[in-house]
Amino acid sequence: MQLTNIFSNLALNFQLELLHTVLLIPSIVFLRWLWLRFYFYRHPNLELEFKRRAIVMSRNFSLLVGVIALAAVWATQLQHFALSMVALAAATVLATKELIMCLLGSMMRMITNQYSIGDYVEISNIRGRVVDINMFNTLVIQTGTNNQLGDLSGKTVSFPNSLLLSVPLSRDNVIGKYVVHTFEIPVPIRLDSDAIVPRLEWVLRDYCARYVLDIAQYFEEVKMQKMFVTPAADPTISRMPRDNSMYCLVVRFASPLSKRLMIQQAILDEFIRIQYLLMTNDE
Incomplete structure (x- = not known):
């Protein structure tokens, strides 16, 4: 009789846990859908990338909540299973x-x-x-x-x-919406850097002038709020030796993330023009 009651209680508990599971999963899916609808309604002009980020974050958060909730619902069954299947659990962890x-x-x-x-x-x-x-x-x-x-x-x-x-x-873009971008330009050793660097600096500063003040202010705000060491916003071009045949121009500048490749390409285009003129004159 006592054994029958034990099995009856186990069956009842299993049915309740199964019912909770059936109700839990659709509830989480519905709440995620409801939150996305409300979020997109409150922000109708949200950019595609931020919408995608909201969808991914809500999906991962819902999955995490679902896993934790299911673990809580089935905690008793999992405990019994773990106690009776210690060897299998160890093998499962390894696998x-x-x-x-x-x-x-x-x-x-x-x-x-x-x-x-x-x-x-x-x-x-x-x-x-x-x-x-x-x-x-x-x-x-x-x-x-x-x-x-x-x-x-x-x-x-x-x-x-x-x-x-x-x-x-x-x-x-660890600092946020701006990025400090650095790239190298290899230059033949016979080309005078004094004939190249000033013209590249002029092009670089012309492109960065519209951003440098805003970026410097933003970097200062990040530094004060997050106690984060931020780099300088001013663009620079440094000269570095490489070997007997080449030296490098190291170009560094701060810009919005979406503009860095455009600025880099403008510098490279100007360098190619200067290099062509200098090598033509040498001939």
């Missing part, structure tokens, strides 16, 4: 090590805010713009064959979030 590391990497990304949708990142020889993030991997649109140019190639590649636990990640 799902990579999956667990992906989840830990995802949690670390959310806690530290390492990157988000729209950021340019580089990790383990993968460089591109982040377009999707989930609990297990991150999807980026790769840059072209020349990483220095930064043009998007249209090809996508994903990397597991477990890489965040073991591999350094670089992010271009």
Whole structure:
């Protein structure tokens, strides 16, 4: 009789947990849909990238809440199962090590805010713009064959979030909507840098003049609010020796993220014109 009561209670508990699960999942999906509708209604002119970011964030948050809620609902059953299947649980942990590391990497990304949708990142020889993030991997649109140019190639590649636990990640726009961009120009040693640098500096300052004051003010605000060491906003061109046949011009400037490639290309175009004139005169 007592054994019958025990089995009857277990069956009743199982039915209640199953009912809670059936009600819980549609509720989370409905609440996510309702929040997105309300958010987009309150912000009708939101840009596509921010809409995409809101969709991804709400999806990941709903998934996290769902996992925690289901774990709470089925806690008793999971406890009984874990006690009776210790060996199997240990084997499962070993078999799902990579999956667990992906989840830990995802949690670390959310806690530290390492990157988000729209950021340019580089990790383990993968460089591109982040377009999707989930609990297990991150999807980026790769840059072209020349990483220095930064043009998007249209090809996508994903990397597991477990890489965040073991591999350094670089992010271009860590300061926010502005970026400090640096690139190098190799120059033959026989070309006089005094004939090149002043003209490049003139072009660089002309392009950056419209942004430099706003960027300097923004950097100062970030420095005061977040106690974050910010770089200088003024554009510079430095000269660095490389070897007996070449030296480098290191171009550094601050600009809006969307304008950095345009400014870089303007500098490169001007350098090619100057190089052609100097090499023609030498002949």
